[in-house]
Amino acid sequence: MNDETPAGMPASEYGSEFGERLSYLIGLVLALVLTGAAFTLVWMKLLTGGAALAVLGLLAFIQVLVHLRCFLHIDLARSHRDDLKLILFTALILLVMVSGTIWILYDQHLRMMP
C-alpha cells in the first residue's frame, strides 16, 4: 500500500458522495458476509473445538478491520498517522492486558484444581 491512495481505491473515495456511500455499502456487505459466516459455522456445526474457535476469532478480527476501514475511515495514508498509532498502541495494551489476565488466571485455575 503506498502513501497517497491505497491500491485499488479511487482517489475520490472521500471526496464524492457516491464514493463515500460506496465505502459504507462495501463495509455493510462485507460485515454481513463475515457475520453470516461466523453464525453459520456454529449453527451448521461445520467445525468443532479449537479449529472453530480459531476460525471464529479470525472472522471477528477481519470484521473489526472492515469496520475500522469502511465505517471509521481509518487507513494507512500518511496524513493522519496519529490515529493509526493510537489504535496500534491501544491494541498492544489490549493484547497485553487480555492475554496476561487469561494466562495468569488460567494457570492459577490449574494449580487450584483438586
Added chain:
Amino acid sequence: MSVSERLHPGVNLGATDPESHEAAEEVVFGFWIFLMSDLVLFAVLFATYAAMSVQGIAGGPAPAEVFDLTAAFVETLLLLLSSFAFGFAMLAMKYRENARSVLAWLLATGVLGAAFVGMELHDYYVMITAHGAPPQASGFLSAYYLLTGTHALHVSSGLVWMVIMAVQIAVFGLNTAVKLRLMRLALFWHMLDVVWIGIFTFVYLFGVVS
C-alpha cells in the same frame, strides 16, 4: 494543509465546509483518545469474562445452556444496520446540509439502536426467568451481565445523545458546533458496533461452540 486532506477518523467535511473541517481535527482526535480508553475498559471486562466463563460456572448453568444464538444474530444485524444508517446521516450532513434528511437517518439509527437494547433486555428477562440465570448465580453470569450490560448502557447513552443532537439540529440548524458533535457521536456509535463484534464472537459463539 489542504482542505481535501483527511485530518481525523470518521467522515471528514473537507472542501464542503473548510472552516468546520479545520476546527474538527483537534476535537475529533481528543474524542478518539476517549474512545481508545473506553476500549481498554471493555478489554478488561472481556478478560474477566474469558476467565469466568471457563472457571466460574460454580455449578450453575453453562454458557451453551443459556444463550439464544438467534437473538444474538438479530441483535448483530440491528446494530450493524444502525451503524450503517448513521454513516448515511453523516453523508447527508456533509454533502447536502439538509437537516430534514439528517434527522430522518438519525431516526432510523435511533430506532434500530433502541430495538437492539430492547432485545437485549428481553434476553436478560428470558435468561433470568426461564433459565434461572440471574447475575448472582455464578461468576460466569456476573461477568456476562457486567460485560453486555456495560455495552448496552453505552448504546443507551448513545441514544440519549442522539435525542439531544436531534433537538440541537432542530433549534440551531447544522452549524459548526452541531456538526462536530454529530461527528463525534458517529465515531462513538461505530465503535460500539466494533465492541459488539467482540461480544457476539467471544461471548455468544465461543460460548455455544465450547
